[in-house]
Each structure stands twice: as C-alpha cells, then as structure tokens.
Amino acid sequence: MKALRRFTVRAHLPAQLAALERLSVNLRWSWDKPTQDLFAAIDAALWEQVGGDPAALLGQVGPGRLEELAADDSFVRRLDAIAADLDDYLTRPLWYQQLGGEQSGAGDEAGLPKGIAYFSMEFGVAAVLPNYSGGLGILAGDHLKSASDLGLPLIAVGLHYRSGYFRQSLSADGWQHENYPSLDPQGLPLRLLTDASDNAVLVELALPDGAQLFARIWIAQVGRIPLLLLDSDIPENEHDLRSVTDRLYGGDQEHRIRQEILAGVGGVRAIRAFTELEGLHAPEVFHMNEGHAGFLGAERIRELIEAGLDFDTALSVVRASTVFTTHTPVAAGIDRFPVDMVERYFGPDPGDPSVGGSRLLPGVPLDRILAFGAEDDPTKFNMAHMGLRLAQRANGVSLLHGRVSRSMFNELWDGFDPAEVPIGSITNGVHAPTWAAPQWMELGRELIGSDDLTSLRETEAWSGLREVDPGHLWWIRCQLREELIEDVRARVRRSWLERGAADAELGWTATAFDPGVLTIGFARRVPTYKRLTLMLRDPDRLARLLLDEERPIQLIVAGKSHPADEGGKALIQQIVRFADREDVRHRIAFLPDYDMSMARKLYHGCDVWLNNPLRPLEACGTSGMKSALNGGLNLSIRDGWWDEWYDGENGWEIPTADGLTDEGRRDDLEAAALYDLLERAVAPKFYDRDDNGVPIRWVEMVRHTLQALGPKVLASRMVREYTQKYYLPAAQALRLVIEPGRSDTAEFAVPFGAARELAEYRRRAERAWPQIKITDVDSYGLPDTPLLGSELTLTAQVDLGGLGPDEVVVQAVLGRVDAGDALFDPDTVAMTHTGTAESGHEIFTATMPLPITGSVGYTVRVLPHHRLLAGDNELGLITLA
Template identity: 40%
Template sequence: MSTQPNSVKRFIAYFSMEIALENAMPSYSGGLGVLAGDTIRAAADLHLPMVALSLLYRKGYFTQRLAEDGSQTEEPVDWRVDDFLTEEPARASVPIENRRLELRCWRYSVKGVHGFEVPVYFLDADLPSNSEFDRNLTGSLYGGDSYYRLCQEVVLGIGGVRMLRALGYNDLTRFHMNEGHAGLLSLELLGEEAQKAGRTSIRGEDIEKVRGKCVFTTHTPVPAGHDRFPVEYLTRVFPGQLNFFDLSDATAADLVKRILQAEQNVSGLLDAARQGASVNMTQLALSLSTYVNGVAKQHGETSRQMFPEVPIEAITNGVHAGTWTCPAFRQLFDRYIPTWREDNFSLRSALGLPAEDVWAAHLIAKHELLEVVRTKTGLHLDSEVFTVGFARRATGYKRADLILSDLDRLRQIAKDAGQFQIIFAGKAHPNDAGGKDIIGRIYKAKKALRKNVPIVFLDDYNLELGGKMTSGVDLWLNTPQFPLEASGTSGMKAALNGVPSLSILDGWWVEGHIEGVTGWSIGEPRRGPGSAAPADNQAEAESLYSKLESIILPLYYGERHRFLEVMQHAIAINGSFFNTQRMVQQYITDAYLR
C-alpha cells in the first residue's frame, strides 16, 4: 500500500535537531541524528501516523580532513537541497528580537517496508526577506555561539509547531521532543492554549493541557551536557513576551521557578535576567511532558539521580534493521528468515543459520570494508587477520585511545596470541580540542605500531562508512567512561551483522551483554556503592588486553566454530531486540497511547 504524506491524519509530531536520512544529505552530525532517522524509518514500517521536523543545514555539519599527523580541519559540506528535498508552498514565521523571521520548509518522505510514508519537514530560514543573521540560522549544525544556538532552537520548537499548523496538521495529539533542543515547542503549545481561552498569559490549566501532549526523550547522562541559556537571551529574543506567564497563578509560578532552577519565585523575566538566571532546556521539557524517558535502563537510573523530582522511565534505543544490515546478510536473512524485515524479532532464528553461510556473508562484508580502506588510504589490509573496529565521535569520554594505553603490550599480544589490526573512524567537534588530540594520539600510535599492529584511521565518518565498518570488522570495540554512555548504538548495528562487541558495561551493553555468548565485557559491572567512582583507565585497559589475548584471539584463530556461535548469538539475541521496530512499539504503548 502506498500513501501520500498528507492523505493520512497524523497524530504524532517528532522533533529533532538533526535527522540522518541519506549519506550525502548532511542533516546530521552523529548518534542523535542517526537514531532519529532510524526512528522515523521504523515508524514508516509500522504505519505509525507520524510527522517529523528538523532544521535544514545548507552548510551541513562539516567534511573532515586529516593531515599526516592526524590534525583535523573542517570544510563546509557542498550539497544541493533540491536534489533530495521538495519545497512546500507553506510559510510560517517566528519572532526574533523585534523582527519577524520567515520560514519555508522542504519535505522528504520516508517510505516503510509496505509503502507507508512518514513526511519529514526541514525548516529553512534562507529567504530574501530575512536578515543575514536570520538566514544563517539554518546554515550550520551545532555552529555559532550560545545565542545563535538559542535562536536555532526557537526556529525548531516554535517555528516547527507553526509550520505544522501551516501545513494543515491540526489533529496532532503527541509532540515528541528528541532531546531538549526542541523544548521551546512547549511554549508555543502553551500560547495556543491561552489563545483558545482568550488570554495572553499562561495559567495552570494551559500547563496541564500541554503536559498531556508532550513526550520527552533525554539522551544526556551528565548535568553539564544539558542546554542552558541566560534569561537575558530570552528577553532579548522575545522582548514582547515578558509577561508570557501569569505569575499570580501558583502553577505557572512554580513552572517558571523549576525551569529557572530558582530557590524562590521570581517576580518576572526581567527580574530573573538581572539576577543572572538561566533557562534549563531539559527542565523545561521535563516539566511539560506527560512521559519522560532515558535511552537505556542504566541511563534511566542515571537520569533519575539527576532529576529525582520527575518520574523518568527507560526505553532502550535501537537501530533500523533493514538499514544497518549489510547486503550480504540481507540476502542471507531473506533466504532463511524471510519475515525479518517486517518482524525483526524473527531474527532470533539466526541460531539455525548454516554456520558456513554466516561466515561467507561475513567475509563478503569484510572484503568490502578492506576495499574502502584501500581506496581511502592506499593500504592493503589482510582479510585473514583479525580486525577490530572503533568508530565514534572523537571526544574524551569515549576513550578511543584506551586500547593504545600500552603499545608494548599490544605488540606482545600480536606476537603471542595472533595478529590483529585496528580500524578507527570518527569526527571531533570543531571546538573539541581534546577530541582532536585523541585523533593525534591514534596517529602517533599508528606510526609506532606499523610493523606489529596495522592501524588505520578513516576520515570523514558518515552513514555509509558506518555501515561498512559495523558489518566488516570481526570485533566491535566500545570503551566509554562509565556512566557517560547514555546508550550507544554502533554495537547494535554490528550485532545485526554478526559482529560481537567487546565493551565497557555501560549504556545498552549492560542489557545486551552475555559474557562469551553475545560478546565480552571490559571490566566489571558498576552498580551500587562506589559505582560513580572515576574510571580506572589502567585497570580497564588491562581487562581489554586480557580478554583479547586470552579469550577472543584464541577463539578466532583456534576455535572458529565457537567464534561463529558468538556471531550467531549476537544476531539472534541482540539483533532481534535492539532495533527501532521494538523501540517504537514501546513508545506507542508507553508514551503515545498513554
């Protein structure tokens, strides 16, 4: 069945600052956007009446260039919007300071496995009627200063709701905020409720109605990661809305107190600005949502500790199986598990796949990855050699260089337990000096180990390269600093392709890990007293080395049939569960129909 996007009533609006839909369409930077794209694909597969909103980034995130020493430079992404998107005639506007910012939107239709479509609208401020500053608000993803970022969030949240109304979406019952960037949509909904009641300021009854419509997913496991903006910025952006909340109403006054995280009620926004108060976007979204969730069970616990006053559930992330399963494994599943695309849970039958066919599919994926390595770097890696993969955003807490803590130990492992090679990828944010330093350290280790352990760093990590890496390596490595991994999804993608993980027990791996069955852990579980203690890098590196030397390499080279059993369990146990089909079904029952 094929459906036109506007021929079906939509009840769920999904807002995300970034959404990854195509490799050459730079509407994403990393995990948040990839998750959003996979969520929308699963919604289309499930015939969910959803519509999605994001911003159009004409300059994208950035193209990564790496020098011979690993120094990263960034270049704007060159792409033609109308090669991918269709402009809609609808227009909307939002107030920025004392001017009106005009918006248009572009549509992308995500088609599900049975032809059902979910429309995704990208808001665009690049119109001649707007000032240069305003036109650039949909220029770069995560670019500019804090004020620029706030204005972008005004466009996403307030402009997004107004554009949906202009497009005729008037039956929406749920507004899903994928992280706090979209939190300002709740203010627009409050304004709508007040206007219906013939008022210009917000009271308690408006708050309750809006709270019943909003769903909020938080992805950030540390307080410092949540967006905060000085109230002075808000008074600058909205000079005509200083009395937006009726502070004589107890519920409204309490809401303002919570989102400002003030110890006592404030007399108004100007008073709060004079006191140097700031708006916490996560608190805004938490306070105005009927359902709030973290993105893994461990992350739910962490979030409840950060925000004990709010009931926070957990829906563990997933990945879109049809997207992240490589062609060789798709063909294998189509042959033996023909319902796997419609029913991801049927992948549990992977335990019955012929082992020789699983290995043959894996070798095809591995050869494809090594061909990418050859094309990008000129290096010819050996397909017979055990290959470790690590591809994440290059930033401190992800610790890409943990495996490189002791180069002599790596040389000895390669000599005693069997040869191995490592393929890295990942971008550092342009302002993340520490992340850039990590890439530099990997390059130094690459040079030092060139005769013993081949190391490759593939530049400009994107959707396509992510697919090649998660399907083509023999082992997926993940070494975040506990408890800073909210979920992580790269290991889920690897599992769909029979690639087991070696990972710190954080994020999704707390749930997906069965030692020696779906993969292996680094270190011990971190629960109870002392679980928040700083990571012991030396001890965790030693655990990594020990598992690699004593268990994983001997299994790969000496007991291939047992290694294949782990591969098949990774598909059957983790691939069948950690997917967005299951995840979206949980959102439907727990959040959308609540």
C-alpha cells in the same frame, strides 16, 4: 573564479521514466536495495561517483542515456514494478493500522493518536542528507524509518542546515580540520512546501529589537513520514538571520538559542501550515527527542491562550500530550542559556510593554517561561528541565540510562527517592534494512521463505538460524570482512594523499590490512568520556597485539570531534600519530570523515565492535547494536544497552573500576583488562579453527548474537514500545483533559473543563502543600519480638491544609534501614481514610505484614492525587512524617 551561488540543473525525464523522479525524492530508496540497484543500473560508474545519491545521479546523467533507457522495455518494466511496490508500501495497512483495528469499538479513549509530531535537532536518514552529527541524529533517522515501516501517522520536524555538520580531514601532523560545504537544497531529495498559488510557505518569528525571522519549509519524504526542515537562508531575512540555519551545532550561544527557538516555536507553526495544506490531522502527541526543541511547549501554550484558555489550563493540555526523551547522562551535555538571554527573546517588546507576555509569544508571561528552565543556578536556563516540566511522560534510552536520569534529575522531585522519579526508559534500536548487510537480509528471506521481512520483529522468526551450517555463517562474515578491507585500503590511501604524501610512497596501502585477520572497529563521536585513546594506554602492548605472528589483530578507528573541542582533536591526533608508525600502519588506521556510508561498511565487516566509555556516561551506544545485527561480537564496558543485554555468550564485558576517583589509575586498570581480553579470550577464539578452517566456537557466538540480539536491537521494537507505552497514553490523557466539564467558577459544562479542573487542583495543591503536616503516627499490633509476617498497624493524623482526603494519597513506607536510619528499597502501602479527629485532622490507617528480616523501619508520607495526573509523584510534592 568562484561562483556566487550553486544550483542543480537536471535533464528532462522521458515520460516512460517519470517514476524515477518519485523514487528519487522518497528516501525509502536509502533502505530499499531493489530501488538502489535500479538507480545503479542507469550508470554504475556515475552512481559510484555521486555516492549512491539518486537526486545527484538524475542531475548529472545525460539526456542520451535517459532516451536509451526509455527505449529499454526491460528497464521500464523493472521501473514500473518498483514504483508500484513503493505505492503499495505507502498505502497498505501496516502494524499501526492493524493495532487500531484491534482496538476499534473500544471507544475514543482507547483510540490511537491520529497524529504524532517528533522534534529533533538532527536527523540521520541518509548520507546524502547530512543533517546529523552522531548517535542522536542516527537514532532519530531510524525512528522515522521504523515509524514508516510500522505505519505511524508521524510528522517529523527539524532544521535544514545549509552546510550540514562538517566534513573532516586531517593535516600532515594528524590534526582535525573542518570544512563546511554549501548544500543546495534543490539538489537534495527535498521539496518545498508551497501554498495554492505555488508560493513558498513561510513561518515567521518576532525577535528582539523589532527583528523578524522567516523560514521556509523543505520536506524530506522518509517513506510514509514527512520530515519538515526549516531553512532561514532566504531573501526575506536580514543578512545575520539568514545564517541561523547555517551549521549544525555551530556558533555561539546566541546562534544556538535562535536555532532552538526556530526548531521549537517555528517547528509548531510549520506543522500547523503543513497539516492544513495537506489536509492531515493535527498531531495529538508531541515528542521531544532531547530538550533542544523545548520551546515548542511554550508555543502550544500561546496557541491555547489565544483560543481562550488561561495559562494553567493550557499547561495542563500541553503536558498531557507531550513526551520528552533525554539522551544526556551528564549535566555538562545539557543546553543551558543565560537567563538574561532568555528574557531578551521572550520578554515584552520594550517599545510596547503593555502587550501581555512576550513579543514572540503574546499572552505567555515571561516569569512562567523562566520557571520552566529554572535550576539551582539562578543565572541559567536549563533546556532539559524545561522539557521535563512541559512533558507528562519522560524516558531515558536504556535501562541503565533511565536509572542515571532519575538520579540526575532528582532535584526536580525533591523529597522522592531517585527510583520514584517519573522518568522511564525505552532502550534504543536500529533500523535493520538500513544497517544490515545484503547478505544477512538475503539469509533472512531464505529462512522465513518470504521477501517480506516484517516477521523478523518477532523472536521466533530468528530460530531458523539454528539450522544454518556454521560454514555458511563464516562465509558471510569473511565476505563482509573482505569488502571492508577493500574499502579501508582505498580510504587510507586517499587520506594519506590529502595529508600531503606522494603517490610513489603509498605502495604499501595496496596490501595494508588483511582480510584474514581479526578486525576490530571503534567509531563514534570523540567527547572525552568515550575514551578514544584508551587503547593507547600502553602503546607497546597494543603494538605487540597488532603484530602478533600467530594471532594478530587489526584496528579501524574513526570519529569526529566537535569543532570547538580542542581536547577531542588532540585525542584524534594521538591515534593518527600512532597509526602513522611504519611498523603498525598496515594494522591500524584512523579513517577521516566518518559518516553513514563509512559506518555501514564498518558494521558489516568488523568481527568485534569495541566500546570503552567511562561508565555510566554512555546513554545507549547504538553502534554496537548495528554490529551485532551483522554478526559482530561486542567487546564493551557494561554501559548503555550492553549493560542489560550482555549475556556472556554474545561478546565480552570489559571489567570496570567504578568508583575509583583517580582517573588515570582507572584508565590503567580498564586498559589492562582490555588488553588481557584481546590476548587471552578474543583472539584465541577467533583463530581456533576446525579442519575446514572454520572457528566453530566463534561462529556459535555469532549465531547466538544474531538470535538473542537480532529481535531486541530493532528500531521497530523501540517504536512499538513508544507507541504503546507513551504515544497511546499521551493521546488518551489529552482526550481526557480536553473533555467538557465543570469548574469551580462555572455551574455548566465548559470547554476543556477537565483541563480546567486539573489546573485548579494543581493551584490548590501547590498553595496547600506548605501547610500539610503529619501530626501524629502510632503503631500497634506487633509482638515484643517481631517475626517475619507479623502484622504492623500504622495510624496517622494529617492536617491536609484545606485539601480533601480524596485529593491526597497517604502512604506507609516500610523497609530496611541503614546505619543512619535511611530507608532503602522500601515498600509503600496506601493508607485508608478512616475518619476525622477532634482536632480536625484526618485519620489514615494501614495494616501490613512485615515483608523482610533485619533492621526494619517505617515512615508515613502524603502525596497529591488526581485522576488526570500520570502518577502521584508527577507534581513533585511530598510531605514526610
């Protein structure tokens, strides 16, 4: 018989152990080893059985064992000390509070945001809370943990998926199977948001055809950071709406848009309910981690319209305070919905078309919402375009990805060169306490002489590694490799049994893999561009590398393909079938059900981390960062973060055949380069040992990797950069636009006067821009034979279409030209307004020295200018001579 419903019943905790409940529901335990060790001490075997999950442990431990521990003074003292440490962590001033102290007295405009809202479709905080599928979610989880460690007043918002992503298994012939366990939120480290009467707080959304979508709010406490997870699987919903939050990235587009509306619109409403009940500051800054939650901007506009603002003024307020991060280097990876589907969800109620705006967002015109997501295909609504149009600040997740994004979204700033598109970059980072092996954390404590590892955020703190004996570094690496091999053997055996093998034929798994052999890891999601099977391009050559008698290698491969991606599943099957070969199965394995717990072992134990995407389609690729944090050396295509931080001594660059249009030929060339590196560079260095068996040259690369990359790859560095480059400017911009001020329609100060001023300027600029013309450009001052440094004077006459000279910036653009007279890498010089011509056109002039030699050209352009814009390129308006 099958149960209708699953729920968790716990034993009552004795008073002496009451703090265990608090420790179990604050996910700080997921990166705090003393807390993990405390729970393991309750019942080591059960701790292992439940996968290191405190909530599950407390749900299954017997009352007799709890009474025994309550009488154990040593355990109770240990519990009290760890609980006190958690209290101290949650309350003491951290980096953010100290940063505020440094700026105190600088006035409100210099103040840090009192609250930050962070929206993501997935969060990888801990394996016990499987709300993630891959890098985007793991990055979001690391962002929250580091925000907690730094003391940011951040609130995170996502969805609670009743079945998470999926659990992966393999068939006998190596085909991926998915199964979706039903997760009981009461058995997870979550608490329900309730009101003063202990009733669950619900958010409500109006859907088409009179339907109402309700969601309750679960709170996962990630250190200091509350993560709000919306859950539609409640009795208040009709049957089909209960499944809105059933699976991450499951279902059709109808299912998907409902999830994204709930995440964006419902997420804002959840924050409002949470901050009011908890007495917290409402967020000033809203950060979209990808475009999935883009509808949050439309909901915030609705709130402001309800408060009395017009649409354009509300948009000015929302844009000023919104940050958008794109993780997508390919257009195919962007969520795009049919326009008629968006019209159905955001259009007026057919039963009452007189209602302004949509039934879901009263007062917000449908055409304005559709304009946010407009793209070159008029039948599609583009969520990334919406994110960019609703955010005054945007970024990619590595330097290279920033460049790729500026080209990818250039169409939104038509007329600007890609380099001028206002999308910056902050390179991702990883949370060291989560991903670094305990041995490295202990070495860090020894080197800095303190249990407080916060100083490791600074580069100087890593200099002590120079004094560590090579033999000790090698001992740590060998110890971690041995632990990995033990784990791999158990997983290989378990996988073969699940695929139908008999126990009697699996004796070989006990000696599969070798703790003394060069171990290479390759684990990630399995979209085509990551090229899971590049290593199989020449299977015979790979087999020779695996089985080399003097310098063998062993490969551990893992990853999940999206359930709908048949091509990705076929790639997995190719790897599995090769790894099934009797001659190589002790040297290569595909491990199913890749998750955070498996990943941690791989990052700790692999000597080399392999990454071979099609450049430049890897936005960042943080798995290699986690390996580097554990002394692993990267062997990678120059893509994502590796493009900017590879230095020739921290790993190896796989040469690329960029620009080759024959994909098969490109794969052949890059696979051959990979084999050559393994055979001629990587393996020889690993097996070249001194008299003590230590590979000195290898260990020096390990030491250099830790020193050079350790402080760079930290998520604390990433979150500090977001704070200083994006959150602080966004808060300052918000405070400027909400200031009282004058408008064209009022002689007295009005609320949100600055925002009204900006909205009025934007309307006038957009109306005027088609009429703006550069009617004449003259140059003089150059000698007959111009020399480097010779002065060039340009004068331009401009019809400003009714705008004033102080409402635009006119620039001279000077640089090299190609054979088609196109300027590249030009310099821009602001031209000065010097008067008005008889024609009524305004005169602008500039004098500049010639900065370069060769074929040089110039032009003049006009851009809008206003004190409340983040930059003169923000509106995407430009006129060229």
